[in-house]
Amino acid sequence: MNAEPRAIETVLIVGTGLIGTSVALALREHGVTVALADRDPAAVRLASELGAGAAWSQDGPPVDLAVIAVPPQYVAQWLLDLQKTGAARFYTDVASVKALPIAQAAALGCDMSSYVAGHPLAGRERSGPAAARADIFLGRPWAYCPAPESAPEAVAAVLSLIDLCGANPVPVEPSAHDEAVALVSHAPHVAASAVAARLAEASETALGLAGPGVRDVTRVAGGDPRLWTVILSGNARPVAEVLEAVADDLHAAARALREVAVGDGAQAGPAIGEVTDLLRRGNTGQSRIPGKHGGPPRSYAVVQVLVGDRPGELARLFQVAKDAGVNIEDVRLEHAPGLPLGAAELSVQPEAAEALAEALRAHGWHVP
Ligand SMILES: NC(=O)C1=CN([C@@H]2O[C@H](COP(=O)(O)OP(=O)(O)OC[C@H]3O[C@@H](n4cnc5c(N)ncnc54)[C@H](O)[C@@H]3O)[C@@H](O)[C@H]2O)C=CC1
Ligand SMILES: O=C(O)C(=O)Cc1ccc(O)cc1
Numbered sequence: 001m002n003a004e005p006r007a008i009e010t011v012l013i014v015g016t017g018l019i020g021t022s023v024a025l026a027l028r029e030h031g032v033t034v035a036l037a038d039r040d041p042a043a044v045r046l047a048s049e050l051g052a053g054a055a056w057s058q059d060g061p062p063v064d065l066a067v068i069a070v071p072p073q074y075v076a077q078w079l080l081d082l083q084k085t086g087a088a089r090f091y092t093d094v095a096s097v098k099a100l101p102i103a104q105a106a107a108l109g110c111d112m113s114s115y116v117a118g119h120p121l122a123g124r125e126r127s128g129p130a131a132a133r134a135d136i137f138l139g140r141p142w143a144y145c146p147a148p149e150s151a152p153e154a155v156a157a158v159l160s161l162i163d164l165c166g167a168n169p170v171p172v173e174p175s176a177h178d179e180a181v182a183l184v185s186h187a188p189h190v191a192a193s194a195v196a197a198r199l200a201e202a203s204e205t206a207l208g209l210a211g212p213g214v215r216d217v218t219r220v221a222g223g224d225p226r227l228w229t230v231i232l233s234g235n236a237r238p239v240a241e242v243l244e245a246v247a248d249d250l251h252a253a254a255r256a257l258r259e260v261a262v263g264d265g266a267q268a269g270p271a272i273g274e275v276t277d278l279l280r281r282g283n284t285g286q287s288r289i290p291g292k293h294g295g296p297p298r299s300y301a302v303v304q305v306l307v308g309d310r311p312g313e314l315a316r317l318f319q320v321a322k323d324a325g326v327n328i329e330d331v332r333l334e335h336a337p338g339l340p341l342g343a344a345e346l347s348v349q350p351e352a353a354e355a356l357a358e359a360l361r362a363h364g365w366h367v368p
Contacts, residue, residue: 008160009033010063012056012088014078016047018124019094020069021132024052026165029134035063047129062086065157068093071227072234076104083111090157091115096181097234098145098174113151116158118144119177120167121185125222135166142167143181145174182238189220189228190239191246196221212332212345253278300329301353303346306366307333317344317365324359326352 011027013020016038024034024047034053038044044055066088068078072095079091091114095101102117122140124131142162146155162169172180196218199207232239252274259271307313321328330347348356357367 008064008157008164010065011035011161012037012063012066012082013047013053014038014066014068014082015070015074016043016052016129017069018127018129018131019120020067021047021050021052021129022134022136023067023069023094023120023161023165025050025132025134026137027161028052030164032164035060043129047132050129050132052129052132058085058087063088064090065161066091067161068095071095071230072097072101073230075101076108076110079105079110079115080108083114089114090151090154092118092144092158092161094118094120095234096185096231098143098177100234102145102147102174112147112149114154116144116146116150116154117174118142118158118162119181120162120165121181122167125220127224127227137162137165137167140167141170143170143172143177145177146171178235179238182235182242186232186235186239187242187246189223190232190243192218192221249278300347301350303348303353303356303360304368305344305346305360306341306368307344308341314344316363317346317360320359320363320365321346321348321356324355326356326359 010033012035035056037056075093120142256271256274332345
């Protein structure tokens with residue numbers, strides 16, 4: 001399908017939580033008129049106060065595009081209800097699973113020519129409109145599923161939405177989408193939860209020693225368990241297959257380490273080789289994850305700088321980087337437990353690292 005992005009001027013967002021409100025905020029930045037609906041009136045009010053648009057009036061003229069941003073199990077029913085009243089010319093959704101809502105929509109008798117399913121691969125581990133941000137889709141993949149029966153104008157409207165949100169459109173077949181996200185999103189979520197669950201009864205000593213590694217590995221485990229239960233049940237077989245493979249690797253590593261533990265640690269023997277092999281395969285897999293804006297993986301240089309826990313410290317730090325002409329690609333903050341300071345880790349292009357370190361030192365920052 002060679003549909004070009006096409007302007008959409010009016011959009012209805014159903015479900016003004018994290019994703020719906022983030023889409024609305026991104027569209028508002030481009031002057032799109034946005035109507036908001038949610039079963040929770042407080043969510044509409046908050047989204048509206050945040051500048052995401054105005055409460056939807058069902059009597060208004062049809063909008064160009066309705067974006068259904070509710071949990072996956074409600075997508076098909078909303079599509080049917082909206083189509084019955086002619087609420088929009090075209091329809092899409094953002095649910096994290098694709099085959100099931102599409103099959104449910106077809107089974108309910110929805111008009112499949114005006115609906116093109118979608119899924120932005122961007123989000124946060126927080127829910128609700130208060131966590132929404134206009135920029136979460138920038139440079140991120142946005143899967144969409146054109147079907148043989150999709151009207152080219154419907155595909156164009158969805159491409160326009162993706163374009164206005166600053167994301168990269170990725171056309172994909174629904175079942176291929178579900179297999180892919182089982183590997184890159186859904187199984188990792190369960191694995192993160194399994195690691196984080198070990199911390200539920202961790203001692204204060206252990207928690208006080210937590211560093212960036214455990215934070216990275218468990219970040220997504222902060223997600224909403226009810227939403228994730230629906231996502232995982234909607235993609236059960238593909239996720240189970242990935243988890244079984246991960247569990248095999250974990251069992252093998254645990255068995256090998258048991259063998260090492262009963263032997264002499266210094267003379268680990270052949271068993272440890274299995275663990276080394278897993279670590280090496282991990283290096284390979286990790287290095288294949290594309291960079292921030294897609295494309296080949298990029299390695300950034302990391303400049304560490306100590307920052308005091310005072311208002312405005314980070315703003316000052318970013319100003320120094322800006323004045324030095326250095327673009328900060330990513331930033332991570334590590335708080336030292338019990339101390340009024342922390343370390344900021346600034347990821348920059350390798351060729352800019354020295355200039356940034358010098359500029360920071362010249363302004364009195366401690367760069368180790
Ligand atoms: N959380 C994330 O990072 C991502 C989530 N998604 C998908 O986006 C969709 C929304 O998720 P979030 O925004 O994270 O959730 P959320 O919990 O922040 O927002 C969902 C909103 O939908 C409303 N809602 C629930 N059932 C409804 C119904 N039957 N009718 C009308 N409104 C209803 C809720 O009141 C809430 O305001 C889900 O389908 C999810 O799979 C997609 C990409 C990322
Ligand atoms: O927080 C992250 O890094 C995510 O990857 C969030 C996310 C959650 C659910 C999705 O369907 C897509 C993306």
